[in-house]
Amino acid sequence: MSQQPDGFPSYAGQPQQREPQHQPLQQQPHQQQPSQSPEGMQQGSAQSHPGGNGSRVAATAARTQTWWAETLHKLTLHARVTLLAAVAVGLAVAIVSVAAYVTVRQQMYQNLDDSLIQRAGQASQKGVLTNLENLQNASADALGLSDIRVGVLGADGQQFGARNSPLPPMGEQELEIARSQGNEVSLRTVGVRNGGSHFRVVAVSTQYCPVNAPCNEIKDLFQPGALVVAQSLGSIDQTLHNLGVVLWAFGLIGVIGAALAGNAVARSGLRPLARLTGAAEHVARTEDLKPIPVTGRDEISRLAMAFNAMLGALAQSRDRQRRLVGDAGHELRTPLTSVRTNLDLLAQADKRGGLKPEDRQQLLDDVRAQMDELTTLIGDLTELARDTPEVRNAELIELSNVVEDAVIKVRRRAPGLEWDVQLTPFPVWGDERLLGRAVTNLLDNAAKYSVPEGAEPGSDGEPVGRVWVRLVDGVLTVTDSGPGIAEADLPHVFDRFYRSSEARSRPGSGLGLAIVKHAAEQHGGMVYARNAPGAGAQFTLWLPHAATQTR
Numbered sequence: 001m002s003q004q005p006d007g008f009p010s011y012a013g014q015p016q017q018r019e020p021q022h023q024p025l026q027q028q029p030h031q032q033q034p035s036q037s038p039e040g041m042q043q044g045s046a047q048s049h050p051g052g053n054g055s056r057v058a059a060t061a062a063r064t065q066t067w068w069a070e071t072l073h074k075l076t077l078h079a080r081v082t083l084l085a086a087v088a089v090g091l092a093v094a095i096v097s098v099a100a101y102v103t104v105r106q107q108m109y110q111n112l113d114d115s116l117i118q119r120a121g122q123a124s125q126k127g128v129l130t131n132l133e134n135l136q137n138a139s140a141d142a143l144g145l146s147d148i149r150v151g152v153l154g155a156d157g158q159q160f161g162a163r164n165s166p167l168p169p170m171g172e173q174e175l176e177i178a179r180s181q182g183n184e185v186s187l188r189t190v191g192v193r194n195g196g197s198h199f200r201v202v203a204v205s206t207q208y209c210p211v212n213a214p215c216n217e218i219k220d221l222f223q224p225g226a227l228v229v230a231q232s233l234g235s236i237d238q239t240l241h242n243l244g245v246v247l248w249a250f251g252l253i254g255v256i257g258a259a260l261a262g263n264a265v266a267r268s269g270l271r272p273l274a275r276l277t278g279a280a281e282h283v284a285r286t287e288d289l290k291p292i293p294v295t296g297r298d299e300i301s302r303l304a305m306a307f308n309a310m311l312g313a314l315a316q317s318r319d320r321q322r323r324l325v326g327d328a329g330h331e332l333r334t335p336l337t338s339v340r341t342n343l344d345l346l347a348q349a350d351k352r353g354g355l356k357p358e359d360r361q362q363l364l365d366d367v368r369a370q371m372d373e374l375t376t377l378i379g380d381l382t383e384l385a386r387d388t389p390e391v392r393n394a395e396l397i398e399l400s401n402v403v404e405d406a407v408i409k410v411r412r413r414a415p416g417l418e419w420d421v422q423l424t425p426f427p428v429w430g431d432e433r434l435l436g437r438a439v440t441n442l443l444d445n446a447a448k449y450s451v452p453e454g455a456e457p458g459s460d461g462e463p464v465g466r467v468w469v470r471l472v473d474g475v476l477t478v479t480d481s482g483p484g485i486a487e488a489d490l491p492h493v494f495d496r497f498y499r500s501s502e503a504r505s506r507p508g509s510g511l512g513l514a515i516v517k518h519a520a521e522q523h524g525g526m527v528y529a530r531n532a533p534g535a536g537a538q539f540t541l542w543l544p545h546a547a548t549q550t551r
Contacts, residue, residue: 077273078266085262090255097247104243108236109200116202117185120229123150124206130227131209132160147232149199152208155179155224160208168230174203178226181205190230193237199230272300276307289315323496335374342367396546399426399435403471406439414447418463423471427546430523435543438519441512442478442539443467449482449536468535474543482536485529493529516541524549 075083123129129150149168151161155178161167169190177186182205191198207222209215215222279292291308294301342363349355355363400423407421428435450465468479485493494517513529516539520527525543532538 078263078270081266081269082259082262085265086255086259089258090251093251093254097251101240101243101247105240108239112200112231112233112236113187113202116200116229116231117187117204120185120202120204120227123229124204124227127209130206130225131215132211133209135160136163136211147234149230151228152206153178153203153226153228154208155181168228169199169201170203170228174201174226174228177203177205178224181224186226189233191233193233198233198237200233201228201230203228269300272296272298272304276300276304280307283311289318335370338370339367339374342370394429394431396427396429397432397435399428399474399476399543400424400471402432402436403439403469403476406436406443407469409440410443410447413444414451416464417447417450418466419469420466421469423469424473426471426474426543428474428523428543429546429549430543431519434519434522438516438541439476441516442476442541443469445512445539446478446480446482446537450480474545476541476543477538478541479532479538480536484531484536490529490531494527513539 129135130152132152135150135152149161149166151159151167151170153159153170153174155175157175159167159170173186173188177184184205186201186203188201189199190201203226206225206227208225208227209222213221276292283289289311291311292304294304294308346355346360346363349360354360403423404421407419411417411419446467447465450467452464466481468477470477494513496511496514517527520541520543523543525541527539527541529537529539
């Protein structure tokens, strides 16, 4: 047997989660300028205002993200799919283009550097260009090599080159190579791209022979220096420029093609969604709840099937409401007709001198009974008209107390019956009023059929019938001592306004058990009926434990 828990989960004592605090960005202090002393060095603004720049950047990023989100939400799904395809292809093309451009540029520069270093090294070893007489007489323009400049830089800073030819760029890096006389190589880029004087300059250490010096005979006459070779980057710049134009052109073509393809895909893919939208608009306009045809098994088809299921549920709800209105009109007509007939009899009798007191009292009692039946019927109809899926504003209640109150109420109305009641505590979440009415209806039904028709309580106080009530682990069982339910009537006992042929002679509207089923479903439970061996009809109501439900 399930035990009632001592307490239910509470969030009052649990620590609240705090919002994560953003740590301010730690900025490095500004480097000391050569003209500043350590005492006068200014600290960075980030120290006086910690996290100021970081907060502004974060706020700007948040505003930008919000703007993008709002802009995207304003677009149609068709436009979003097209934009997504264009952006995705554009990013892919941009990444591939940048990677290709950087790779080609790096490879071209690497090949040029290797060639320059190799040629400069070989020229330095052979000693042809390091002989100043040869160097001054060998003009690069005369050899058709106008894109190459060659020169020698002495360790003392003197520069030598061919006559009528410009010298290669020479600076501090080349001077260090000349003075070091090691195996180091200097490589740098001089000038601006497409500026007319863009060179790749290499310098290797060498020993040069001054003019008119017999260096071949006296080795000590060689002077330390550096052989400097400058290669024009005009051809490489032009090649990279052409490559960039080609990549931009093909990237733009790819983005346009992706946008067109995305537009076509969106139009084709969203066509079923457009049909579904048209069907929904047709339903809203005409209230025609016919299901729409579904083909395929994609997400749109699943959406269409869910839409058809919704239409089916709406159709069933509308049919239930129509049946309720039709049945209610039929059932209300009978007591209203009886009341009107009795009132007409009273009016006609008063015109003729009136009825006997006992006849008049009997007629008024009939009117009062019909009014009570009409009041009960209207209350039942109002309860069933609340077609809500679950109980609203549920509270924690003790089911055994609800059953006990209902037993006390029904026992007063059926004094000639013996009540065998056994109840155990069982907490549930629900509507106490609705559960009380459902239990009362079960007990009233059992009391009504436990008393044989026309039977009167004996003078010796012997009961004319018996009702068994059990509540164990949330299962309420009500068993009467009546004739039971016919097998043909068992599947319909919980239908609205259904009354078996044996029940038509007894008072009732046919809505009591329907309200029981309605209450059980709203509380997440169930109810069913059967014939108990050795007794009459038995109704079983099951409700879930409060601990298994979240509210």
